[in-house]
Amino acid sequence: MPTPTSASEPQPVDPALPEPTGRDQAFLRDIWYFAMPSADLAPGAMRPKTLLGEPIVFGRGDDGSVFGLRDICPHRGIPLSDGRFDRGEVECCYHGWRFAPDGRCTAIPSLTADQAMEIGRIRVRAYPTVDRHGGIWVYMPADPRSTAEPAVPPPSLPSVTDRAPGLVQRMTFPCHVDHAVIGLMDPAHGPFVHTSWWWRSRKSIHEKAKRFGPTELGFAMLRHQPSSNSAAYRLLGGVPTTEIRFQLPGLRVEDIEIGRHRVCGLTAVTPVDATTTEIHQMFFWTVPVLSLLKPVLQPFVRRFLAQDRDVVVRQQRGLRHGPALMLINDADVQAKWYFRLKKAYAAWRDDGTPFENPVRETTLRWRS
Ligand code: FES
Numbered sequence: 001m002p003t004p005t006s007a008s009e010p011q012p013v014d015p016a017l018p019e020p021t022g023r024d025q026a027f028l029r030d031i032w033y034f035a036m037p038s039a040d041l042a043p044g045a046m047r048p049k050t051l052l053g054e055p056i057v058f059g060r061g062d063d064g065s066v067f068g069l070r071d072i073c074p075h076r077g078i079p080l081s082d083g084r085f086d087r088g089e090v091e092c093c094y095h096g097w098r099f100a101p102d103g104r105c106t107a108i109p110s111l112t113a114d115q116a117m118e119i120g121r122i123r124v125r126a127y128p129t130v131d132r133h134g135g136i137w138v139y140m141p142a143d144p145r146s147t148a149e150p151a152v153p154p155p156s157l158p159s160v161t162d163r164a165p166g167l168v169q170r171m172t173f174p175c176h177v178d179h180a181v182i183g184l185m186d187p188a189h190g191p192f193v194h195t196s197w198w199w200r201s202r203k204s205i206h207e208k209a210k211r212f213g214p215t216e217l218g219f220a221m222l223r224h225q226p227s228s229n230s231a232a233y234r235l236l237g238g239v240p241t242t243e244i245r246f247q248l249p250g251l252r253v254e255d256i257e258i259g260r261h262r263v264c265g266l267t268a269v270t271p272v273d274a275t276t277t278e279i280h281q282m283f284f285w286t287v288p289v290l291s292l293l294k295p296v297l298q299p300f301v302r303r304f305l306a307q308d309r310d311v312v313v314r315q316q317r318g319l320r321h322g323p324a325l326m327l328i329n330d331a332d333v334q335a336k337w338y339f340r341l342k343k344a345y346a347a348w349r350d351d352g353t354p355f356e357n358p359v360r361e362t363t364l365r366w367r368s
């Protein structure tokens with residue numbers, strides 16, 4: 001993507017971003033990505049999915065365990081997902097080679113009894129895959145041939161996410177992951193993009209000051225009472241407090257406490273390829289009344305996310321011309337942090353530079 005630069009003086013200009021071309025297309029590697037909601041993968045099912053430009057077939061055994069394999073048969077390259085998942089193994093549709101969930105070849109039907117071949121040495125790439133917090137998560141290694149343990153554990157989210165999500169919304173944005181991430185975390189677009197009678201209007205713009213601090217792989221808007229112009233919060237009853245965390249590679253976690261109740265919003269931003277990004281928004285709650293309101297809430301969540309997508313669609317018409325972009329203070333500081341975090345993480349993985357979180361505790365002020 002084009003390089004945003006800083007327009008105002010007090011903070012240093014952000015370092016240049018790599019263009020999203022070449023093998024990595026500026027995707028972060030050696031980190032866990034959200035692949036799909038857990039419920040999308042039933043026991044005994046397979047599901048193909050492209051992540052970071054790589055075709056992966058996800059599957060779930062009858063015992064509930066999940067796996068992810070490169071969706072290309074090592075024999076002659078046909079997608080394994082065109083085959084079938086049978087008795088705990090993937091069978092290719094072309095010549096029937098079979099593969100265990102760990103990628104090992106277990107059968108080549110064309111071999112005669114006297115044709116010795118160490119078929120266990122044939123392997124299809126297996127991606128570390130786990131099922132937790134309502135989603136299937138996959139580790140995308142920098143070295144595709146690596147069988148090393150993941151460099152970091154899968155994300156750990158508030159315990160309310162251990163129950164099934166009450167609401168799931170999925171949407172595809174036609175942009176590079178960086179634009180999706182910084183668009184979703186951007187605090188200044190609300191009054192212009194998300195105008196509606198039930199949320200807010202342009203007239204409601206006012207000055208805000210929020211406290212931020214570093215977290216493990218990101219930063220948080222520290223616990224606070226949401227602004228009174230967010231009418232939707234009133235549906236929850238009681239005075240909620242919210243902490244909003246962002247962490248690499250593209251996770252936003254809104255953790256709301258209302259008395260003894262908990263509501264958690266998880267937004268997972270996953271690159272499909274250099275120009276396509278998938279967003280999943282999931283809500284988990286312990287508030288029983290929200291379950292009753294679900295049919296009412298769903299269209300609002302969808303509309304909200306569609307507003308973000310529609311603005312990105314328009315943005316692409318300008319980005320086609322490769323313009324220089326700006327990140328200003330303070331409204332765009334979270335976006336600056338995102339790029340710095342990404343750079344620090346990539347440097348750690350590339351040459352071992354110890355990962356140091358570039359975010360310091362601070363107050364950001366903006367009008368929105
Ligand atoms: S291409 Fe898969 S078994 Fe031949």
Ligand SMILES: [Fe+2]
Nearest residue numbers: 183184193308
């Ligand atoms: Fe938005």
